[in-house]
Amino acid sequence: MTRPTVxxxxxxxxxxxxxxxxxxxELITLGRTLGRxxxxxxxxxxxxxxxxxxxxxxxxxxxxxLPTSVPEQSYRLxxxxxxxxxxxxxxxxxxxxxxxxxxxxxxxxxxTAARLGAGLVVDAASLSWGGDGAAPLRIGxxxxxxxxxxxxxxxxxxxxxxxxANAVVAEPAEVATSATVEPLPVEVHAPQVTxxxxxxxxxxxxxPTLEEAAVVVAGGRGTNGDxxxxxxxxxxxxxxxxxxxxVVFEGWFDRYIGxxxxxxxxxxxxxxxxxxxPHHRGGMQASQxxxxxxxxxxxxxxxxxxxxxxxxLADVLPQAAAVIRAHKESQQAG
Amino acid sequence: xxxxxxxxxxxxxTSDRRFEDxxxxxxxxxxxxxxxxxxxxxxxxxxxxxxxxxxxxVVAVTVAPATADIxxxxxxxxxxxxxIRVTDDALAGSDYFGTxxxxxxxxxxxxxxxxVDLVITGMAALDGLGSVVPALLAEELGWPQLTLAKTVxxxxxxxxxxxxxxxxxxxxxxxxxxxxxxxxxxxxxxxxNFKLIMAARSKAVEEWSAAxxxxxxxxxxxxxxRTVTVEAAPRPPRPELxxxxxxxxxxxxxxxxxxxxxxx
Numbered sequence: 001m002t003r004p005t006v007x008x009x010x011x012x013x014x015x016x017x018x019x020x021x022x023x024x025x026e027l028i029t030l031g032r033t034l035g036r037x038x039x040x041x042x043x044x045x046x047x048x049x050x051x052x053x054x055x056x057x058x059x060x061x062x063x064x065x066l067p068t069s070v071p072e073q074s075y076r077l078x079x080x081x082x083x084x085x086x087x088x089x090x091x092x093x094x095x096x097x098x099x100x101x102x103x104x105x106x107x108x109x110x111x112t113a114a115r116l117g118a119g120l121v122v123d124a125a126s127l128s129w130g131g132d133g134a135a136p137l138r139i140g141x142x143x144x145x146x147x148x149x150x151x152x153x154x155x156x157x158x159x160x161x162x163x164x165a166n167a168v169v170a171e172p173a174e175v176a177t178s179a180t181v182e183p184l185p186v187e188v189h190a191p192q193v194t195x196x197x198x199x200x201x202x203x204x205x206x207x208p209t210l211e212e213a214a215v216v217v218a219g220g221r222g223t224n225g226d227x228x229x230x231x232x233x234x235x236x237x238x239x240x241x242x243x244x245x246x247v248v249f250e251g252w253f254d255r256y257i258g259x260x261x262x263x264x265x266x267x268x269x270x271x272x273x274x275x276x277x278p279h280h281r282g283g284m285q286a287s288q289x290x291x292x293x294x295x296x297x298x299x300x301x302x303x304x305x306x307x308x309x310x311x312x313l314a315d316v317l318p319q320a321a322a323v324i325r326a327h328k329e330s331q332q333a334g
Numbered sequence: 335x336x337x338x339x340x341x342x343x344x345x346x347x348t349s350d351r352r353f354e355d356x357x358x359x360x361x362x363x364x365x366x367x368x369x370x371x372x373x374x375x376x377x378x379x380x381x382x383x384x385x386x387x388x389x390x391x392v393v394a395v396t397v398a399p400a401t402a403d404i405x406x407x408x409x410x411x412x413x414x415x416x417x418i419r420v421t422d423d424a425l426a427g428s429d430y431f432g433t434x435x436x437x438x439x440x441x442x443x444x445x446x447x448x449x450v451d452l453v454i455t456g457m458a459a460l461d462g463l464g465s466v467v468p469a470l471l472a473e474e475l476g477w478p479q480l481t482l483a484k485t486v487x488x489x490x491x492x493x494x495x496x497x498x499x500x501x502x503x504x505x506x507x508x509x510x511x512x513x514x515x516x517x518x519x520x521x522x523x524x525x526x527n528f529k530l531i532m533a534a535r536s537k538a539v540e541e542w543s544a545a546x547x548x549x550x551x552x553x554x555x556x557x558x559x560r561t562v563t564v565e566a567a568p569r570p571p572r573p574e575l576x577x578x579x580x581x582x583x584x585x586x587x588x589x590x591x592x593x594x595x596x597x598x
Contacts, residue, residue, distance in 0.1 A: 040559025076499065078479060101501040103465060103482060110430060110466035111473045119560030120430060122464050139561075142569070148353065153564035168564065192478035196494065196505040215597070237598065259463065260370060260518045268597045280362050282463075289597060290572075291588065297579075306572055307591045319585025324598050327589070 003037030004129075007084065007094035010045070010053075010061070017043040023100040025162055025170035028056045028094045030127055031098055038062060040088040040184065042075050044304040045170060050179045057173030062088050069279060070188055073195045081108035083188045086115045093182060094158050096127075096137060101162040102211065109290035111163045117140070119154035122162045125265070125286075133287045139160075142265075142286045164265050210255055215268045218257055220236075220244040222273020222313060224292060225252040229317035230272055236321035236328075244280045258283040259260070261318075272313040276301025293325040294319065335390045337452045338441055340471075341409060341458045342368040343402035353566030367405035370456030372523035375412050378454050380521065381488055385416045390583040391415050393444060396424060397436045403539050410534035411526030417537070418444075422544035428557030434470040435554050439547035441475060452493070455515045459483050468515040478508035567577040 008027045024039075033036040039053060040062045055062060064077070064084045085108060087237055088098050095147060097118075099109040106122050113120035126140035136153040143150055143271050150172055154161075201229045210216065217239045219230040227241070243253035245261060257264055259282035269287035274280060276292075276299060284290075285304060292305040292312045302308045345365045377396070382390045396402045397420040406417035406433060420440055422432040430437065444450050453475075458465040472479030483495035493514065494507040526534075544551060578587045592598045 077503075078481075079473075082473075104500055106464070106466050107479075107481065110470050112561075114431060114470055114473050115432075116559075119465070121561055122466060126494065138564070147569055149567055150353065150563050152561045152563050154561050156560050165341040170366035175436050191535060193480065193508045195505050196507050197503075198499075198505075199503045201501055201503065209501075260457065263463070268381075268592070289595065291591070293588070294583075302577065304572065305575055307576045307578075309578045309580050309588050311578075311584040315582075316580055316585040316588060319583075320589040320592075321585075323586050324592065325587035327593055327598060 002117050004095040005092055006031035006034050006037045006096045006098060007088055007092055008037055008039050010041040010100045011041045011100050015051050017041055017045045017049050020049055022170060023165045025056060026168050028058060029170045031058055034127060035094055038092055039058050040082060053179040055172045055176045057177055058179045059177045061125050061181045064184050064186045066186055066188055067322050068188060073198045074191050077191050077193055078111055079109040079191050080188055082111035084186050085112040087186045088184055089116060089158055096156055097160045099162045101164045106162050109160050113160040118158050118160045119156040120160045121152055121165050124161050125164055125167045134146045166214055166266050200217050210240040210262050214266050215239035215262050216242055216266045218242040218274060219272050220274030221246050227253060229314050233317040233321045236324040238309045244274055271301055272317055274301055275299050335382060335384050335451050336448060337392050337454060338444060339374050339378045339392060339394050340455045341371045341396040341405045343396050343398050343405040344368045344459055350568060357401060360437050367408040368456055368459050370518055373518050373520050374454045374456045375409050375414060376523040377486055377516045379413050386416060394439050397433060406539045407534050410537050411531050412524060413530060418540045418542055420542045424544045424551040424555045427487045427559055428554050429559040429561055430466055430470055430543035432554040432558050434467055434474050437471055439549050440475040444546055451510045453513045457515045457517045468513055478512045480506055480508055481511055483514060483516045484519050
């Protein structure tokens with residue numbers, strides 16, 4: 001085949017795009033290994049965003065032009081997002097569509113695949129062309145709570161794939177390009193779903209979101225509701241903070257990692273006061289390095305850990321945070 | 335009011351699951367109703383119970399081999415009136431689209447008997463965790479989708495949900511008929527009551543075939559699957575656990591492990 005085209009969704013909630021999220025940079029990095037990467041967006045990219053996209057080797061940004069009858073707060077509805085993606089793939093004759101593995105992303109990718117008659121893989125971890133660099137696309141995925149690795153092929157052109165955060169390390173292109181914006185007229189029927197209200201979540205400045213973080217520190221029942229030590233270590237590591245379902249039901253924290261909560265697959269996961277119940281394991285087992293701190297030497301999470309401390313998290317975490325802070329300071333000074 | 339609840343029979347997540355020849359192999363005896371589908375059943379029962387007296391029905395539908403009767407029976411014990419299992423060799427190996435085609439055909443056939451107002455599902459099946467079938471089903475039926483609901487309210491023929499989206503809190507509303515998926519925070523599934531447990535034992539599960547639903551075998555099952563699993567292997571075992579018992583230096587040891595492995 002001629003040089004394949006990969007289309008990446010510049011997932012953004014607003015009419016203007018002020019930043020490129022790390023997950024999208026990872027998708028572009030992955031896409032470059034397959035062919036030429038174009039980006040599709042619902043919002044107007046800022047000058048800084050275009051510069052970042054150029055540094056990552058993107059030449060063309062397709063900016064959706066939606067009818068004014070579609071209100072901005074409806075942009076994230078599955079039917080609307082799927083119309084944008086479907087139009088972009090057709091217009092571009094893209095061979096691969098890559099979408100971040102958020103719930104909204106997965107639903108939109110699925111409906112897009114349905115409309116295109118394309119094969120779909122969700123929550124993938126790796127992508128490559130077959131042996132001689134040609135179709136079919138080979139898609140790696142970790143299944144059964146991270147205990148098995150599979151490779152699937154998608155024979156359809158295009159292939160639609162959602163990619164988990166932290167699947168690759170984002171890296172700028174060897175040769176930077178300059179990205180230009182092209183309007184993409186999109187026909188959308190009035191959505192059947194009305195967005196009555198939409199409130200953006202507050203983001204902790206300087207901290208990554210739990211879904212996308214490369215480092216996650218999570219607290220369980222063993223915290224007894226005191227997340228101070230968990231937060232202290234997270235701050236030292238620049239990590240996102242999560243919890244177990246029990247903790248959220250106790251009202252000690254608001255976001256939990258688990259099968260029905262947030263699924264994470266960071267480079268580093270630190271679990272503090274977490275026993276490792278199946279529900280939680282199902283949401284974090286694909287993490288690359290697992291570290292656990294628990295005062296119970298029989299905690300099941302140790303079975304899937306690379307490094308573990310049997311001890312009181314209120315002693316262990318602040319001590320670790322202090323050593324890490326000192327290490328970072330000495331590196332900066334050096 | 336007539337509600338269809340979709341059920342999935344899933345293997346126990348701690349049971350042995352593996353791949354053979356690109357297909358998932360599981361022990362059919364170790365499984366149950368997908369836990370999240372209990373929330374779907376509960377949501378359906380609560381919506382019906384809030385209706386004025388009249389003819390109301392909750393129908394459970396599953397696409398699966400006969401082992402899935404365990405799941406349907408659990409729904410009977412909770413109070414579902416009718417259970418249907420769509421079983422056909424032609425459906426084996428279905429991907430998201432084949433599964434959706436079969437589910438949509440079952441909903442359409444039920445609708446031919448008598449209109450269906452709502453389809454309710456759990457937010458995900460705990461085996462695959464794909465979370466895309468509710469959205470695909472809404473697309474296939476041409477109905478609005480209200481997915482990942484934390485709260486559900488029905489008022490004047492319009493369904494309103496609240497949910498926590500990836501980056502926002504949302505309140506969404508749509509007219510019926512619609513497809514609804516609920517999270518495990520939407521409600522607390524009721525315990526089966528004794529009378530219903532006894533009744534569920536003798537209650538039959540209706541069986542429909544692909545032909546009963548007018549499904550073309552070319553559109554479902556392995557024949558129509560757009561993805562093929564070509565390799566599957568257990569993940570290599572982790573390097574041996576390094577375990578430190580804290581005697582005052584545990585935190586330092588942890589930090590040194592992270593620094594040594596370039597994780598800081």
